[in-house]
Amino acid sequence: MSATKKKIVRNTLKNRNRTTVVIATPIAAKDTLFPEKVAKAKKMLRNAKFLDPRFGKVRND
């Protein structure tokens, strides 16, 4: 196996275990018609505790 091929295989194996986290782009106030409602929602979800396991696979800010 050539050195280049070995390098490709090594990088592929290395990347296989890498987790890509996609962070949703925050919505700018101008992009929503109801910025106050969005702000209220964010406030009510910040540090909230989810007792219902069907919801809230949520990252904290």
Next chain:
Amino acid sequence: MIRVSYPYKRIQSRRYAFVSDGKKQIQKIVDFVPIGKGNIVNLGFGDVLPDGSMDDTANSNNGNIIKVLATVIDILRDFTSLNPHSEVFFTGSTDERTKLYNRIIKMYYPTFSKEFVVAGALMIQDRIHYSPYDSEFDQEYLAFLVKRIS
């Protein structure tokens, strides 16, 4: 479930419009906005004012609140069928409006729960908790999260 509703139009991928045709004609907008936490989107809903601005606190007294809310539920159904992993957050813009949403969900929960799972927000020791919705619970929920049953 409430049967009678207004026709609506999806004007953008996350935005819908319809006309509330009661005592007067009022243009309504329903807007779903990701809030940057998991799959949660906020449901915003309000009137388009003559100057083009939005008002989500207006009490338009157009004599058709049930039909308007039925339309919002139809829109919620459409949005969640297109975005089945979305968790839709909503609360009232006023305490009265939140109480109204509590009454509507309680009334239609037996049917609503066939299509959606619902969690309600409660304040417990200064912290908001989202717990599975209980229609027998005698306290008002502060907000709701709904998700389509997959």
